[in-house]
Amino acid sequence: MAERLTGWTIGEARGRAIGEVLQLIDESTRKPVAYTLDRVLLGGETAVPSDRNVLVNRRGEELAIQETASPIRSREGVAIGAVIVFGDVTKERRLKRALSYQASHDALTGLINRREFDVRLESAVGAAQRGEAEYVLLYADLDQFKIVNDTCGHSAGDRLLRDITSLLQTRVRASDTIARLGGDEFGLLLERCSLEQAERVADSIRQAIHGYRFLWGANSLSVGASIGVVRIARETTSAAAVLSAADIACYAAKDGGRNRVQVYERDHGTNRHREMQWVGRIARAVEDGRLELYAQRILPATPAAVSETPFYELMVRLRDEDGTLVPPNEFIPAAERYNVMVMVDRWVVSRAIELLETCLREGRRLPLFAVNLSGTSINDEDFLEFVMMRLGSEQVARALCFEITETAAVASLAKATFLMRELKARGCRFALDDFGSGVSSFVYLKTLPVDFLKIDGQFAAHVATDAVDRSMVEAIAKIGRAMEVATIAEKVENSEVLAVLKNIGVDYVQGFHLAEPCAIDQVFES
Numbered sequence: 001m002a003e004r005l006t007g008w009t010i011g012e013a014r015g016r017a018i019g020e021v022l023q024l025i026d027e028s029t030r031k032p033v034a035y036t037l038d039r040v041l042l043g044g045e046t047a048v049p050s051d052r053n054v055l056v057n058r059r060g061e062e063l064a065i066q067e068t069a070s071p072i073r074s075r076e077g078v079a080i081g082a083v084i085v086f087g088d089v090t091k092e093r094r095l096k097r098a099l100s101y102q103a104s105h106d107a108l109t110g111l112i113n114r115r116e117f118d119v120r121l122e123s124a125v126g127a128a129q130r131g132e133a134e135y136v137l138l139y140a141d142l143d144q145f146k147i148v149n150d151t152c153g154h155s156a157g158d159r160l161l162r163d164i165t166s167l168l169q170t171r172v173r174a175s176d177t178i179a180r181l182g183g184d185e186f187g188l189l190l191e192r193c194s195l196e197q198a199e200r201v202a203d204s205i206r207q208a209i210h211g212y213r214f215l216w217g218a219n220s221l222s223v224g225a226s227i228g229v230v231r232i233a234r235e236t237t238s239a240a241a242v243l244s245a246a247d248i249a250c251y252a253a254k255d256g257g258r259n260r261v262q263v264y265e266r267d268h269g270t271n272r273h274r275e276m277q278w279v280g281r282i283a284r285a286v287e288d289g290r291l292e293l294y295a296q297r298i299l300p301a302t303p304a305a306v307s308e309t310p311f312y313e314l315m316v317r318l319r320d321e322d323g324t325l326v327p328p329n330e331f332i333p334a335a336e337r338y339n340v341m342v343m344v345d346r347w348v349v350s351r352a353i354e355l356l357e358t359c360l361r362e363g364r365r366l367p368l369f370a371v372n373l374s375g376t377s378i379n380d381e382d383f384l385e386f387v388m389m390r391l392g393s394e395q396v397a398r399a400l401c402f403e404i405t406e407t408a409a410v411a412s413l414a415k416a417t418f419l420m421r422e423l424k425a426r427g428c429r430f431a432l433d434d435f436g437s438g439v440s441s442f443v444y445l446k447t448l449p450v451d452f453l454k455i456d457g458q459f460a461a462h463v464a465t466d467a468v469d470r471s472m473v474e475a476i477a478k479i480g481r482a483m484e485v486a487t488i489a490e491k492v493e494n495s496e497v498l499a500v501l502k503n504i505g506v507d508y509v510q511g512f513h514l515a516e517p518c519a520i521d522q523v524f525e526s
Contacts, residue, residue: 005065005088007058022084027054027064040069040082051093055086064093106180108158109165117179117187121239124189128232135232136198138188139246140168140205143224143258145184148214156216160223167208171201187246195231195263202227202261210259224259226250231264278334282318286343290319293351295523297515298370298488301498301506313370313403313510315517316348341374342383348372349387355520356396366399367523370431375408378416387423397427401452405433409448420449431488436476445483453480455506457491463504464496470504477505 003009013021024033055065067086071079104116124135149157168178177189190198209225228249245264253262295312318326335341352369359366377383391397409416420430431452455476462469480487489501492511
């Protein structure tokens, strides 16, 4: 075996220096290895095997080997020689390298993956904190990538990601790091780079991606990139903080119109950080039972619309851990942005049904409750089943009116229509909220089976002073009467607005001039 591995026969090798027969080099540095036997003979201790040594045999072939050298001792314990044992581990080392590569690289693009990027980012933050170097992180998120997947399929999406990878590699230096962090998200760690240089690199990448035309069959598509830029310096606290800041900057770029470069600034991230903190606070509030239900009365505007059934819009408030009552505009935007609004909607629906069931058991008159549904709940496949399971009584179902904003309904028209038809079959009613805010309001009205139109408050609030807003409200009221759909005007803040709305012929009115929101317990007490 030794003859086969070294390429020397025993006859040829006898009498030669061991280093001549067993030539070892380090596979990384390509430099000769200080001979193991010499170290053992001088030190008298067993040598620790190395996993980087390569044997160059007499035929010039390179074999990965693992060798161990141990001293041969006399009875008195004196080292009188040494023995070396070595074996061919070429296959094992190749497999180990392959496994190591797979563990640290993305299979689709060949870039390093999120796990390895986190390791390198931690190292960069440490170096920056010690003042050894300055880094900049670019966080790029592709715009319109979903359109490629939906239009051409996932094979096309995979091809596009590989093409974008090639574009990125031509825009950075060999010393910089590129990683695929998620589906269509890329991270670039620029080493020894100033913020100004990084901005130029980021804009170069943005232009390259925006100018790229992706051809797939008969389709020619283009995408953009929103890029967040964050400087890593001595004052940087952690890798997690850098990634959070990069995400905030990238989100700001998307908010600013997409296909933009946004440098992170601490002040700009304040609102985003606050929203992110709200996610956990909302979840804890639901678990701890600290959500509270409020209601605002919706009143008939004209004698023709008078109904014996009290009509209320339900609103949710959050009782913070310190006992403070938090208004919805503080936490609802965060809940909608981070997809936890379904949790809140479920709680409100459950609470409304419980109250109505209590009324039914006690033989009291059931009010009509308007319950707001977010776009997230409309798109949640389990939400409809959840409501259907909770609706045990047809009388309770008839006492529920679900409010869906026009924007949410139009964005998910098929799902909204299906949900509305299914729940209307059980007896529930529907209101289209913020009606008139979209350019296609009247087009979609025929498609959606609604019972009420809630006129967008920006029109109703100014009907007494703005001729255009008054004309808009008159048009909505007229189309509502033609379709036999009742109209509700919200944001009625004074008697002048109320008088004009009555004159126009709006069916219901709602606002602080008529009734302020109050705790649901007060409603039932009265």
